[in-house]
Amino acid sequence: MLDLCSGLGGASEAMVQDEDWLVVRVDSDPQGILEPDWPRYTVHECVKNLSNNFIKSYGLIGVSPVQDITLLWASPPCRDFSRGYHAPGPTALRAGESFEPDMSILEACIDLKEHWEPKFWCIENVIGAIPYFEPYLGPPTQIIGPFVLWHNLPTIAVDYSFTHFKADSDVWSTNPVRSNLRAKLPIEISTAVMKAAMSPTLEDFS
Numbered sequence: 001m002l003d004l005c006s007g008l009g010g011a012s013e014a015m016v017q018d019e020d021w022l023v024v025r026v027d028s029d030p031q032g033i034l035e036p037d038w039p040r041y042t043v044h045e046c047v048k049n050l051s052n053n054f055i056k057s058y059g060l061i062g063v064s065p066v067q068d069i070t071l072l073w074a075s076p077p078c079r080d081f082s083r084g085y086h087a088p089g090p091t092a093l094r095a096g097e098s099f100e101p102d103m104s105i106l107e108a109c110i111d112l113k114e115h116w117e118p119k120f121w122c123i124e125n126v127i128g129a130i131p132y133f134e135p136y137l138g139p140p141t142q143i144i145g146p147f148v149l150w151h152n153l154p155t156i157a158v159d160y161s162f163t164h165f166k167a168d169s170d171v172w173s174t175n176p177v178r179s180n181l182r183a184k185l186p187i188e189i190s191t192a193v194m195k196a197a198m199s200p201t202l203e204d205f206s
C-alpha cells in the first residue's frame, strides 16, 4: 500500500499491523510525525521522480512497482476545503475576499495514481471538498461519517454501529498536531478498507 499524505498513518494502520501488507507512507511532515528515519517527500517531489526511486529507497517494492501496488490511498490536506469557521475559505468569504484552494496536491496524487496504476485507489477528504474534487473525480463513491471517499474498491463495509466525530479527537488549539489528530482515519475504516482490498473481484476470476 502507498499511503500518500499519510499524516498520523490512520489510513494504513490496519495494513501496518497485518504481516501480509507492506506499507509505504509519504508525507511532507514538517513536524516529524512519521518515523524519524523515513524520508519525507511531498507528493509533488514524487511526481518529479516518477522513476520510482523513492519507493525503491524504502527497499519494499521490487522492480515492477506498477504491478505491485495493491492500494494507493491519498488524503490531501483538507484545510483549504474545510467549511469550519476559521478555515481560509469561510474566513475569506466573511471578509468579502476570494479564495482559491490549492488543487496541486490532489493533482499530484492523481498523477501518481495514473502513473502507477494501482489495483485499487482511494482519495479521501471532507464534505467541503466535494465541489472542488468533482471536476477531477466525479461524485464521491462513498461517504462514511465525516470521511468522503472516491475509490474503485468494492464497497467499504464498516459496522452499522460505527460512528465517528472529528471533534472527539480534538485537543487544544496550541497542540501542533491538532489538525492531524482530527484528520486521522479511525482503525475501523482502515480495517474495512483492507478487507475490501483483499476481497476477490470479478477480475480475479477472469
Ligand SMILES: C[S@@+](CC[C@H](N)C(=O)[O-])C[C@H]1O[C@@H](n2cnc3c(N)ncnc32)[C@H](O)[C@@H]1O
Residues within 6 Å of the ligand: 004, 005, 006, 007, 008, 009, 010, 011, 012, 026, 027, 028, 029, 030, 041, 042, 043, 044, 075, 076, 077, 078, 105, 180, 183, 184, 185
Ligand atoms: C489530512 S492529513 C492526513 C491524515 C491521514 N490520512 C491519517 O489518517 O492520519 C494530510 C497530511 O498531508 C500532509 N501534506 C501536506 N502537503 C503535502 C504534500 N505536498 N505532499 C505530501 N504530504 C503533504 C500533511 O503533512 C498532513 O500530514
